[in-house]
Amino acid sequence: MAKDVASYISGDDTHNHNNQKLIYPAATRNQDPILQVLKRFLICDVDSIEDEESPLFLEIAAGSGQHLAYFAPHFPGVRFQPTEVDDSLLGSISYYAENCPTKNIMPPKLIDICQKLSSYGFEENSIDYLYNANMIHISPYACTVGLFENAGNYLKPDALMITYGPYSKDGVITPESNIQFDASLRARNADWGLRDITDLIKLADKNNLSLMDTVEMPANNKTLIWKKN
Numbered sequence: 001m002a003k004d005v006a007s008y009i010s011g012d013d014t015h016n017h018n019n020q021k022l023i024y025p026a027a028t029r030n031q032d033p034i035l036q037v038l039k040r041f042l043i044c045d046v047d048s049i050e051d052e053e054s055p056l057f058l059e060i061a062a063g064s065g066q067h068l069a070y071f072a073p074h075f076p077g078v079r080f081q082p083t084e085v086d087d088s089l090l091g092s093i094s095y096y097a098e099n100c101p102t103k104n105i106m107p108p109k110l111i112d113i114c115q116k117l118s119s120y121g122f123e124e125n126s127i128d129y130l131y132n133a134n135m136i137h138i139s140p141y142a143c144t145v146g147l148f149e150n151a152g153n154y155l156k157p158d159a160l161m162i163t164y165g166p167y168s169k170d171g172v173i174t175p176e177s178n179i180q181f182d183a184s185l186r187a188r189n190a191d192w193g194l195r196d197i198t199d200l201i202k203l204a205d206k207n208n209l210s211l212m213d214t215v216e217m218p219a220n221n222k223t224l225i226w227k228k229n
């Protein structure tokens with residue numbers, strides 16, 4: 001099984017409740033490989049979030065909040081906005097945001113990606129980057145539909161959505177460990193499971209997005225780069 005992702009659901013995460021800070025071992029393992037991909041795709045011409053040109057990077061399903069805490073110091077001119085649907089995680093996300101040395105992580109917002117982002121105050125064509133790790137396969141497909149619909153409506157033209165996790169391709173899951181992982185997800189919740197890149201491309205097409213790049217990642221994961229047309 002892809003331990004990198006499996007540990008999100010197997011209950012073996014180390015939860016450090018000091019100051020409400022949570023540590024997901026999988027997030028600790030995958031944060032640097034994801035950062036290396038972001039360094040290839042994030043463009044920021046300003047040094048500070050005080051600059052009105054500072055791009056907005058919206059994270060959906062932030063979990064512990066570790067990912068943005070790791071990324072933000074590398075992009076001091078980017079405004080990072082973490083969000084989560086589970087309000088019990090907001091304390092941990094706030095902890096990481098408040099302790100970010102570059103002070104470019106905003107306080108977390110409670111957002112259900114199945115709802116329109118306008119209901120949370122976002123304007124259409126206003127977001128520079130949408131980022132989502134490890135939610136697509138660990139939530140009902142309606143959440144994936146909501147993610148792509150919101151990306152299509154709320155990203156600026158030519159802006160990017162970055163999704164990270166395990167996927168199947170043309171109905172085929174590889175390797176065997178991911179087949180087992182998919183089965184374990186579906187056994188736990190019949191509405192969960194790996195999504196197929198070919199289906200996601202069709203969903204993207206309906207929402208004015210196209211798959212721009214696929215980056216192979218450790219532990220049989222991929223980072224998909226989607227571009228708004």
Ligand SMILES: C[S@@+](CC[C@H](N)C(=O)[O-])C[C@H]1O[C@@H](n2cnc3c(N)ncnc32)[C@H](O)[C@@H]1O
Pocket residue numbers: 008024026027060061062063064067084085086089111112113114132133134135138139143
């Ligand atoms: C496996 S965790 C991933 C956390 C984090 N992105 C990471 O990679 O460490 C999946 C997250 O998806 C969130 N989630 C599930 N349904 C959601 C929804 N409808 N809207 C936003 N987030 C959702 C869960 O609350 C959970 O925190």
